[in-house]
């Protein structure tokens with residue numbers, strides 16, 4: 001058996017040790033310290049957002065954003081349906097009710113059309129959502145101009161879930177800097193990692209100061225431990241922030257590596273009948289966190305499931321596209337707005353989509369192993385009697 005090729009493993013630069021050692025030498029082994037402060041400043045300078053707070057996960061950052069927006073029991077929050085469950089879980093932590101919005105075909109992200117329909121109905125029911133969580137899937141920015149204009153029209157703040165899109169840009173502006181709040185994740189599988197961690201950014205400096213208070217157990221300024229409201233323990237460790245600082249220095253290299261991997265897949269696989277790669281919207285630059293593509297079964301004569309099985313048999317970690325949240329047992333019965341009555345985009349992407357190994361430290365030989373199996377399986381499928 002050949003060694004395993006992972007979907008998106010961590011990729012250290014080698015400089016992380018230096019920051020970790022410094023933390024040890026100065027005994028800053030705490031959920032605050034010079035690395036945390038510096039990491040926040042560096043994210044501010046990279047994204048152009050005015051303020052940032054480093055936290056324990058991307059999920060925690062979304063939770064803080066909802067808390068800052070006053071989301072509470074009985075409220076509604078709209079959220080992209082085609083995403084990882086962490087985008088929506090914090091809505092439920094707050095006792096609020098998620099409403100899922102379908103994708104559109106050009107970015108695979110939130111459909112402005114479906115969002116408008118949802119908001120129109122919400123106005124009529126007298127229940128506007130407290131926030132809209134827009135996800136940038138696999139690094140591709142959602143249609144920010146359209147979505148922001150709709151949100152502004154209804155005066156509903158946007159939370160940009162940029163967990164997968166650090167290093168991407170939309171019309172020259174950094175991903176994550178569009179909403180009232182932006183969130184990033186430094187989980188082990190993301191484009192850069194601190195092993196686990198996240199960041200909340202905003203142009204609203206006071207809101208981030210408030211987030212700092214909430215994320216440190218909401219401790220009132222008193223010498224004795226006094227608390228007037230409910231807080232959280234969400235700050236990032238000074239050791240992990242050190243890893244993040246070294247990782248951020250190589251972010252551009254990581255983006256280039258992942259884009260190179262995408263281009264190599266594209267060159268080798270896009271000619272196969274029925275294979276369609278995730279598009280890149282004009283005037284955007286995606287970090288290509290994961291190379292994603294769909295397979296039209298009537299052209300390719302193969303189901304994604306079969307291809308996934310063959311790749312896995314060969315010790316290659318490939319995955320289906322996220323299962324839409326409106327199809328999750330956890331969210332049974334939750335309201336959902338399709339792109340179009342007759343076009344459920346996220347469902348189609350889930351049924352036909354596949355993510356290929358895209359780690360920035362994947363070697364060319366490893367990638368060729370993936371490509372060879374992919375081609376072999378597809379070529380074989382085309383020679384046999386129709387399965388459809």
Ligand SMILES: *Cc1c(COP(=O)(O)O)cnc(C)c1O
Nearest residue numbers: 057058059084086087163185187
């Ligand atoms: C990874 C991810 C998150 C959650 O980030 P964690 O740091 O793992 O909590 C949220 N949203 C999306 C879209 C993600 O991919």
